[in-house]
Amino acid sequence: MSNLTSLERLDLSYNNVSTLGGGLLNHLRSLKWLNLFRAGPLPRINSHTFTNLTALTELDLGETGITSLEDGVFDGLTSLKKLCVEGGEAVAEIVLPRVPPP
Numbered sequence: 001m002s003n004l005t006s007l008e009r010l011d012l013s014y015n016n017v018s019t020l021g022g023g024l025l026n027h028l029r030s031l032k033w034l035n036l037f038r039a040g041p042l043p044r045i046n047s048h049t050f051t052n053l054t055a056l057t058e059l060d061l062g063e064t065g066i067t068s069l070e071d072g073v074f075d076g077l078t079s080l081k082k083l084c085v086e087g088g089e090a091v092a093e094i095v096l097p098r099v100p101p102p
Contacts, residue, residue, distance in 0.1 A: 006030050013037040013060070020049045033058045037084075040064035051076040063087040 008030055017039040025031070031053055036042065037060045047070040050056065056077055062084045074080065 004028060008055075009033045011035040012039045015039045017042055021046055023048075025049065026052045028053060029055060031056055032079075035060045036064055037061075038063040040066075042066060044068040044070075045073050046070045047072040047075075049073060054078050056080055058082040060084040 005027055007028055010028065010031060010033070013035045014037070017036065018041065020042065025034075029052055032055050034053070034056060040063070042061075042064040043066060045061075045066060045068070050059075050073065053076060057079050059077070059080060059082070063086070066085065074083070
């Protein structure tokens with residue numbers, strides 16, 4: 001995906017995604033919307049998965065079967081406005097980073 005640096009929307013819903021590791025999303029710096037609804041099973045999301053997605057405003061992780069979120073998994077999402085995790089089995093409280101208004 002390194003040649004998709006201008007991509008703003010990515011819909012992977014209803015796909016069989018089992019991992020998001022290995023820097024898969026690192027080059028998508030313009031991405032604003034990421035839909036992973038029912039794109040699982042995706043039981044674990046590591047802390048570096050979304051690190052470079054600073055433009056992301058909407059993230060849907062609904063019905064992915066998440067059971068584990070590493071600490072800091074959402075720390076890089078400084079523009080995030082909407083996070084959906086409905087139907088998940090997340091075992092951690094999700095706390096979005098506080099960013100001061102411009």
